[in-house]
Amino acid sequence: MQAFAYARAAGVTEALAAARNADTAFLAGGTELLNWMRLGIAAPTRILDITRLAGFDAIETLPDGGLRFGALARLNDVALAPAVVERAPMLSQAILSAASPQIRNLATIGGNLLQKTRCGYFRAEEKLPCNKKWPGTGCAARDGLNDRHAIFGWSDTCVATQPSDPAVALAALDASVITARGAGGRRIPVTEFYRLPDADLAGDTVLEQGELITTIEIPGAAPRSTYIKVRERESYEFATASVAIALDLDAGRRIARARIALGSVALRPWRLVAAEEALAGLQPDSSAIAAAVETGFAEARPLAHNAYKITLGRNLVLRALRLASEMAP
Ligand SMILES: Cc1cc2nc3c(=O)[nH]c(=O)nc-3n(C[C@H](O)[C@H](O)[C@H](O)COP(=O)(O)OP(=O)(O)OC[C@H]3O[C@@H](n4cnc5c(N)ncnc54)[C@H](O)[C@@H]3O)c2cc1C
Numbered sequence: 001m002q003a004f005a006y007a008r009a010a011g012v013t014e015a016l017a018a019a020r021n022a023d024t025a026f027l028a029g030g031t032e033l034l035n036w037m038r039l040g041i042a043a044p045t046r047i048l049d050i051t052r053l054a055g056f057d058a059i060e061t062l063p064d065g066g067l068r069f070g071a072l073a074r075l076n077d078v079a080l081a082p083a084v085v086e087r088a089p090m091l092s093q094a095i096l097s098a099a100s101p102q103i104r105n106l107a108t109i110g111g112n113l114l115q116k117t118r119c120g121y122f123r124a125e126e127k128l129p130c131n132k133k134w135p136g137t138g139c140a141a142r143d144g145l146n147d148r149h150a151i152f153g154w155s156d157t158c159v160a161t162q163p164s165d166p167a168v169a170l171a172a173l174d175a176s177v178i179t180a181r182g183a184g185g186r187r188i189p190v191t192e193f194y195r196l197p198d199a200d201l202a203g204d205t206v207l208e209q210g211e212l213i214t215t216i217e218i219p220g221a222a223p224r225s226t227y228i229k230v231r232e233r234e235s236y237e238f239a240t241a242s243v244a245i246a247l248d249l250d251a252g253r254r255i256a257r258a259r260i261a262l263g264s265v266a267l268r269p270w271r272l273v274a275a276e277e278a279l280a281g282l283q284p285d286s287s288a289i290a291a292a293v294e295t296g297f298a299e300a301r302p303l304a305h306n307a308y309k310i311t312l313g314r315n316l317v318l319r320a321l322r323l324a325s326e327m328a329p
């Protein structure tokens with residue numbers, strides 16, 4: 001690991017000024033950043049510790065039933081907050097399915113959203129063809145081992161997936177990331193936060209150098225919501241695929257609105273917009289549900305080893321729809 005200078009930011013203005021330098025990285029829980037430095041994925045020469053920024057760990061309720069978290073709120077604190085369990089149970093479930101209790105006690109919700117792909121070629125300690133890590137070297141996963149890779153939104157330059165569990169729930173909840181930066185802060189919907197792979201793979205998200213996530217906001221409550229994660233072992237494992245569903249039923253128990261996001265199928269949480277539209281007006285136990293869900297997979301493009309993710313994703317959505325429809329409003 002290369003040597004670096006360490007400093008602690010006393011305030012947001014100071015943090016933004018210091019992080020304008022491209023060699024600077026913010027340090028939150030450090031559970032991702034320090035691994036990247038060890039694996040040669042990142043090599044900042046200055047680390048700016050933002051963990052003491054006042055108020056950045058707050059967890060608040062909003063008058064419309066929604067929620068607001070500071071970017072430095074610890075994952076376990078968010079997952080176990082009674083307001084989160086009540087208003088957005090799927091976010092609580094998504095967080096508790098991530099990593100280990102020890103990591104969740106340290107890791108922050110802002111840092112979690114910024115984690116990088118778990119693609120084995122990208123994380124390998126030896127130099128393998130990987131456009132994301134070594135621009136212009138090709139993508140070893142495109143025609144190599146790609147069972148864990150994308151079925152949506154990939155390009156020949158990169159077929160990786162984004163591994164964050166909380167991001168999938170936040171995408172289905174229509175949450176936004178709120179930032180501070182020199183040019184003025186902004187509000188970015190989580191559905192538009194991640195960049196799909198194109199010729200330039202340098203940035204995983206739309207954040208600019210030195211842009212600081214301050215808060216994350218969820219509009220309105222989603223008490224009928226659930227998160228299901230499939231993985232190769234029951235704990236301490238990233239998702240093979242996952243689904244987050246928030247369901248609104250009308251007085252006749254028909255689906256008024258379904259919001260569905262799949263995880264580990266693309267380089268961003270993937271909203272099944274066509275399925276959401278096709279489900280509106282149906283009873284959750286209607287025989288037309290399966291066909292409506294199927295429309296969400298029309299644009300799926302499996303690679304050589306991951307067509308199973310279409311079947312898995314479809315079954316996950318059907319199961320989550322049933323579970324969410326049985327929850328109390
Ligand atoms: C063994 C292991 C298993 C894991 N399993 C899972 C899993 O199953 N599911 C899952 O979702 N995650 C999993 N994770 C990922 C884990 O959740 C992340 O490591 C963690 O959430 C990152 O948070 P952090 O606060 O430690 O981020 P850091 O490591 O401090 O930062 C990560 C990145 O975000 C930047 N950053 C941090 N905060 C801000 C901010 N406020 N504004 C701008 N930039 C910022 C940093 O500069 C850095 O680039 C796992 C991690 C490990 C090590």
Ligand code: SF4
Nearest residue numbers: 119130139158159160
């Ligand atoms: S999928 Fe992306 S991260 Fe993985 S080898 Fe290809 S370019 Fe690299």
